[in-house]
Amino acid sequence: MSSSLLFNITTFAYLISMVVFFAFLASKNKAVGLAGSLTAFAGFAIQTVAILLRWKESYDMGRGHAPLSNLYESVVFFAWTIVLIFGILDIKYKYRVIGAFVVPFALLGMAWAQLGLDSGIQPLVPALQSNWLLYHVITCFLGYAAFAVACGISIMYLIKVRQEESEGTSPAGGIIATFPSSKILDDLNYKAIMVGFPLLTIGIITGAAWANYAWGTYWSWDPKETWSLIVWFVYAAFLHARITRGWVGKKAAVLSIVGFASTIFCYLGVNLFLSGLHSYGGGG
Amino acid sequence: MTTNKSFATSLWDFFCSLKLSIFLLIALAVTSIIGTVIPQGPPPPEYLQTISETKFLVYQKLGFFDMYHSWWFIALLYLLTLNLIACSIKRLPRVWKIISEPTLVMDSGLERSLTCTRQFKMAGDAATNRDRMVAFLKAEFTEPVVTETDGEFHLFAQKGAYSRFGVYVVHSSIIIIFIGAILGSLFGYKAFVSIVEGTGTSTAYNTRTEQPIDLGFTIKCEDFSVSYYDTGAPKEFKSILTIIDNGKPVIERRPTIVNSPLSYKGITFYQSSYGPAGDPIFYLSVRKRAGGEPVKITARQGERVSLPTGGFVRVMDYAPEVRSAMPQFSGPAARLEIVPPAGAPQYALVLKDYPDFDAQRGGDLIFAYEGVDEKQYTGLQVAKDPGVLVVWTGCTLMVVGIFIAFFLSHRRIWIRVSKGEVTIGGTANRNQPAFQLRFDALADKLKQQ
Numbered sequence: 224m225s226s227s228l229l230f231n232i233t234t235f236a237y238l239i240s241m242v243v244f245f246a247f248l249a250s251k252n253k254a255v256g257l258a259g260s261l262t263a264f265a266g267f268a269i270q271t272v273a274i275l276l277r278w279k280e281s282y283d284m285g286r287g288h289a290p291l292s293n294l295y296e297s298v299v300f301f302a303w304t305i306v307l308i309f310g311i312l313d314i315k316y317k318y319r320v321i322g323a324f325v326v327p328f329a330l331l332g333m334a335w336a337q338l339g340l341d342s343g344i345q346p347l348v349p350a351l352q353s354n355w356l357l358y359h360v361i362t363c364f365l366g367y368a369a370f371a372v373a374c375g376i377s378i379m380y381l382i383k384v385r386q387e388e389s390e391g392t393s394p395a396g397g398i399i400a401t402f403p404s405s406k407i408l409d410d411l412n413y414k415a416i417m418v419g420f421p422l423l424t425i426g427i428i429t430g431a432a433w434a435n436y437a438w439g440t441y442w443s444w445d446p447k448e449t450w451s452l453i454v455w456f457v458y459a460a461f462l463h464a465r466i467t468r469g470w471v472g473k474k475a476a477v478l479s480i481v482g483f484a485s486t487i488f489c490y491l492g493v494n495l496f497l498s499g500l501h502s503y504g505g506g507g
Numbered sequence: 508m509t510t511n512k513s514f515a516t517s518l519w520d521f522f523c524s525l526k527l528s529i530f531l532l533i534a535l536a537v538t539s540i541i542g543t544v545i546p547q548g549p550p551p552p553e554y555l556q557t558i559s560e561t562k563f564l565v566y567q568k569l570g571f572f573d574m575y576h577s578w579w580f581i582a583l584l585y586l587l588t589l590n591l592i593a594c595s596i597k598r599l600p601r602v603w604k605i606i607s608e609p610t611l612v613m614d615s616g617l618e619r620s621l622t623c624t625r626q627f628k629m630a631g632d633a634a635t636n637r638d639r640m641v642a643f644l645k646a647e648f649t650e651p652v653v654t655e656t657d658g659e660f661h662l663f664a665q666k667g668a669y670s671r672f673g674v675y676v677v678h679s680s681i682i683i684i685f686i687g688a689i690l691g692s693l694f695g696y697k698a699f700v701s702i703v704e705g706t707g708t709s710t711a712y713n714t715r716t717e718q719p720i721d722l723g724f725t726i727k728c729e730d731f732s733v734s735y736y737d738t739g740a741p742k743e744f745k746s747i748l749t750i751i752d753n754g755k756p757v758i759e760r761r762p763t764i765v766n767s768p769l770s771y772k773g774i775t776f777y778q779s780s781y782g783p784a785g786d787p788i789f790y791l792s793v794r795k796r797a798g799g800e801p802v803k804i805t806a807r808q809g810e811r812v813s814l815p816t817g818g819f820v821r822v823m824d825y826a827p828e829v830r831s832a833m834p835q836f837s838g839p840a841a842r843l844e845i846v847p848p849a850g851a852p853q854y855a856l857v858l859k860d861y862p863d864f865d866a867q868r869g870g871d872l873i874f875a876y877e878g879v880d881e882k883q884y885t886g887l888q889v890a891k892d893p894g895v896l897v898v899w900t901g902c903t904l905m906v907v908g909i910f911i912a913f914f915l916s917h918r919r920i921w922i923r924v925s926k927g928e929v930t931i932g933g934t935a936n937r938n939q940p941a942f943q944l945r946f947d948a949l950a951d952k953l954k955q956q
Contacts (some may be wrong), residue, residue, distance in 0.1 A: 286736065346736040349744055349765040421909045428902045437766050439777045439890030440697060441686075441898060444575045446543040456536035460529050466524045485536070497543055 226280055227342060229273035230299065234333040236266025237302070241330050244323035248398045253390060256319035260310075263326055267306045270333075274303065277344070286346040291360040294494070295340040300360070301490070302332035304368035308418070311490050316411065318403045324375035355433035361452075363426030367486050370458070371418030373412050374483035377476040380408040384473060409421040409472060412479055413465060420458050448499040450489035522593035531587045536584065542574040589680045589684060599675060606668045606915075611654045612661040613921035613932050620678055622939065623946040624932040627954055629924075633660060636924045643956060647949055648920055662922040670915035671936065676908030683901035690894030698889040700776075702728040703784040704882050707751065711889040722774060722889075724752040729782055733886040739831035744778050746885040762956060763887075773891055780886030787881035789822045789841060791857070793874050796866075801875070816872065817848035825879060829858060836861065841876050918942060920949070929953070 240262035247256040277290045290296045309325045312318070336342070379402055380498040386399045402408065430448070434443035442448060464470035521527060546554055550572055555563060567902045570577030604814045610617060618624055629636050635662040637653065644651045651664035698711035707727030711720045729747040736742045743764055750758040750771050758934050763769045768777045775946050786807045794801035804820065811819040821844045826832070829840040831862065838860035846852045857876035859865045916935040924928040931950055935942035 346738060346740055346742065349741060352743075353766040355766075369941045417913045421906065421913065424909060428906065431902070432899070435892075435895060436768065437777065438741065438779070439768065439775050439888050439892070443896065444542060444547060449539050449543050449575075453539050456532045456539070460532035460536070463525055463528050467529065470529065484886055491541070 224276070226273045226277035229269050229276065229371070230333070230342075231339060233266045233270040233273060233302075234330070234337050236262055236269060237306070237326055237330040237333055240266060240322070241326045244319075244326055247319065248323050248401065251401050253319075256322075259326075260313050263306055263329075264310060267303070267310060268297070270303050270306070272504050274299065275337065276387060281344045284344055285343055288347045288351075289357050290344075291356060291358075292351055293341075293345060295336050296344050296366070297360065297490075298332045298336040298340065301364050301367060302336070304327040304364045305329040305371050308365070308415070310366045312411065312415070316459055318407070318411065320401050320403070321372070321376060321379070321411070324379055325332050325372050328371045333503055336352055353433060353437065355429060355436065358427060359429040362422050362429055366419045366422030366426050367490060369415050370454075370479075370483045370486045372418060373415035373479050376408055376412045376415060377479040380412060380476045381402075383408055383472065384476075387430060399478075405472075409475070412476060416458055416461060416479065416482075418461065423451070423455060423458070426456045427455060446493045447489065450485065450493050452494055454482060454485045459484055466487065508890055511533070514630050517592070522589055525594070527590050528587075528594065531583060531590060535583055535587065538574070538580060541571055545571050545574070547573060547575070552780065562936075584685070588682060591681060595675050595678055602671045602675075606671065609652075609665060609668075609919070610921075611652055611663045612656060613663075613923050613930070617921070618930065618932055621932040621934050623934065623943055624930065625950040625953075626928065626930045628927060629929045629956075630927065633658065633924050634867045636660075636929060637662070639956060640922050640924055640929065643953060644920065644922065646857045647952060651920075651922070658926070660924040662924070665917065665919045667915050667917050670911050671917050673908050673911030673913075673915065677905055677912060678908075679904035680901045680903075680908055681716070683904060684898050687897030687899075688899055689895040690897055691892040692894075693893060694890035695890070699779075700726065700887050700889055701724065701884045702746075702887070703884045704728055704731055714718045722890075724750055724757075724771065726750055726776065726887075730824060731883045733827065734783070735830070737830070737837070741827050744781060746778055746781075748776065757856055772894065776892050777888040777890070778885070779888040782886070783882055784884040787825070787879050789825070789879050791820070791822075791841075791843070791874055791875055791878040793820070793872050797870050803877075810847075814845075816873065818846050820845050820874070823854075839879065841879070842873055845870070845872065845874070916942065918945075920946075 240259050243255060243259035245264055249257050274290055277296075281287050281290065291300055305325065306329045309322060309329075312321060339378075382399055383405045385400045387405055403411070427448075430451070431441040436441070457478060461475060461482060464475050464478055545566065550563075557790070558566070565763040566572060570579070572623040574580055579599050606855060613621075631639075640660075640662055641651055641653060644662060649664050649666050654661040654663070697714045699714055700708055700711045702708055705728070707725045709722050709725045711722055712718070713720055727749045729749055731744075731746050733741055734743045734745070746763045747760050748758070748763050749756055749760055750768055750769075752771075755760055761769050763776060764777050765778045768775050770776075787804045789808070791804040791806065793804060795816070795847045802815055804812050806820070806822050808822050808824075811821050823842045823844050825839065825841040827839050828837070830837045833840075836858055838858060840856060840858050843857060844852055845855055853870060855865050855869070855870070855874055857874050859876045859878060863873075863877040916937045918933065918935045920931065920933040922932075931953060932948075933942070933946045
């Protein structure tokens with residue numbers, strides 16, 4: 224049993240989960256929704272084993288390090304954190320339908336990693352040989368994942384609000400009617416960001432602490448650093464928008480989507496289009 | 508006078524407004540993008556070729572080549588700081604009043620404004636019920652304050668009142684981080700030293716201004732080495748450093764690698780780069796295929812060294828690790844040019860770990876590579892930043908403040924005990940749904956009293 228086989232099974236599980244969630248949207252059958260969640264959780268369990276196995280495999284090869292060191296590994300971990308945050312929300316609040324908008328993000332990540340990225344286990348370059356790698360990457364990606372979930376919820380919110388506003392003129396849409404009310408979606412969006420924002424803050428701080436330990440500068444306006452700060456600014460604006468009249472609801476949802484778009488740019492765009500210290504995106 | 512006052516008031520309101528905060532945060536987010544697209548620092552010539560001259564002049568005027576230190580970016584940061592301070596000054600007294608002068612009595616107006624309220628019939632006189640309720644709150648929530656009005660008793664208890672300060676902790680943490688950053692830029696520096704193996708220096712060069720900085724002690728590089736993975740990728744860059752202060756070695760032969768810096772007297776040295784210092788000296792040996800003792804040869808790179816059989820040999824180039832080019836071999840390698848007394852020159856590859864490798868070339872002379880004596884220099888980043896502890900204090904406060912502000916809440920419970928009746932009401936300043944659950948559980952318990 225190799226980790227790469229398990230990662231393929233994981234990808235497949237997320238694919239099935241997404242299809243089942245879409246079927247849930249169409250059928251509104253609760254059993255189907257439960258099946259969607261259970262498939263996602265099964266995929267998550269397999270992926271957890273796969274990540275640990277890959278960690279062990281790296282030690283067997285004499286290149287031992289946590290599987291968080293290159294683009295392939297980070298995309299896989301990102302998918303894992305997205306399902307983790309979704310699972311917590313699902314178990315706590317039981318709004319299954321969110322899965323249809325969140326699991327696709329995880330599937331997209333896994334599919335890209337398995338099909339398009341180099342999955343070889345590379346030895347760690349000197350710059351990454353530090354325990355800070357673990358703290359920095361884990362906190363950042365948990366934050367990113369919470370923002371991914373918030374983005375999925377915000378998209379649902381905007382769809383739901385449109386339907387609620389036009390209610391009366393057109394019959395209630397079948398699928399959209401299964402969404403939680405816009406008030407609940409707005410609250411869930413806020414809750415997801417309330418989880419993501421402290422994690423991103425810790426992620427930026429651990430990154431700064433590491434940079435200071437490795438180079439003697441905690442902040443050097445490197446594009447990656449700057450973009451993480453841009454993401455932080457956007458969500459800080461979101462948090463303040465929530466308590467300002469005229470900025471609640473739609474504008475907050477749009478800010479949440481803009482926030483996730485900047486998150487994705489910070490994570491991938493910076494490596495693909497700009498140059499800097501976080502060079503793992505150069506080609507994996 | 509009135510216009511003056513209203514101007515001051517409107518200016519104050521402007522700085523206190525949340526809309527200004529949102530605007531500044533978004534403005535900072537958007538403008539920060541510029542510096543990630545336009546290279547920062549002195550623009551390299553390759554970049555200048557890609558933009559027109561007018562564009563260059565506009566960028567330069569606007570400070571885009573060092574935008575995070577440009578006047579307008581700094582001004583935005585100052586505005587944000589002012590906004591933070593103004594907001595806090597405006598709101599803090601109100602928050603303090605809520606905490607220090609709590610509403611002790613739940614009158615009908617307050618009762619109507621609360622989302623969580625319940626009413627029970629309770630037999631017995633008010634004073635006995637009051638004592639029961641006090642004991643109840645003390646056991647289930649926290650000790651209440653009792654007020655008596657018109658024969659009714661009012662109990663008030665609160666928890667987590669100070670969580671209301673969480674957001675101000677976050678705001679002040681930002682200011683503390685700024686102070687740390689300013690301290691670092693005023694009293695600290697970033698510099699660089701290059702030290703050849705076996706030598707020392709007491710002067711570093713400022714990275715920005717290139718001015719010399721006296722360290723006040725001597726740092727010596729005893730040795731520098733690079734180790735490699737079996738893939739040929741570098742595994743570790745290591746300098747063995749000694750620090751000599753007042754003629755005495757205070758730190759001796761401390762290995763310094765990437766991610767493990769050396770600190771002395773507030774100055775920290777980080778392994779950053781390395782390179783060759785001066786010409787390397789190669790050690791080769793040559794023997795005749797026909798037999799006989801090998802002869803040792805010492806050569807500098809490119810130097811023609813005469814061979815005992817006539818002609819000469821020259822080291823063309825070399826590599827410390829051959830694996831990336833020849834996966835089936837490993838270790839150091841050199842390429843030689845062998846020019847016989849007559850005929851065309853020949854080329855040979857010699858591998859240090861495979862002394863017989865050159866035999867397969869089939870020449871009359873068989874060369875072996877015994878090693879290279881190559882002096883290297885180590886490049887160390889030097890940093891002194893007295894503001895760094897202040898920055899970490901700010902960061903810690905920020906995380907603590909965010910957790911307080913997001914996950915703790917100020918919960919308040921009122922109980923009114925009147926004749927034959929008990930009314931309980933409660934509120935939380937955040938996470939109302941979770942509070943509602945706890946309130947319901949509390950009220951259910953009260954019912955059983």
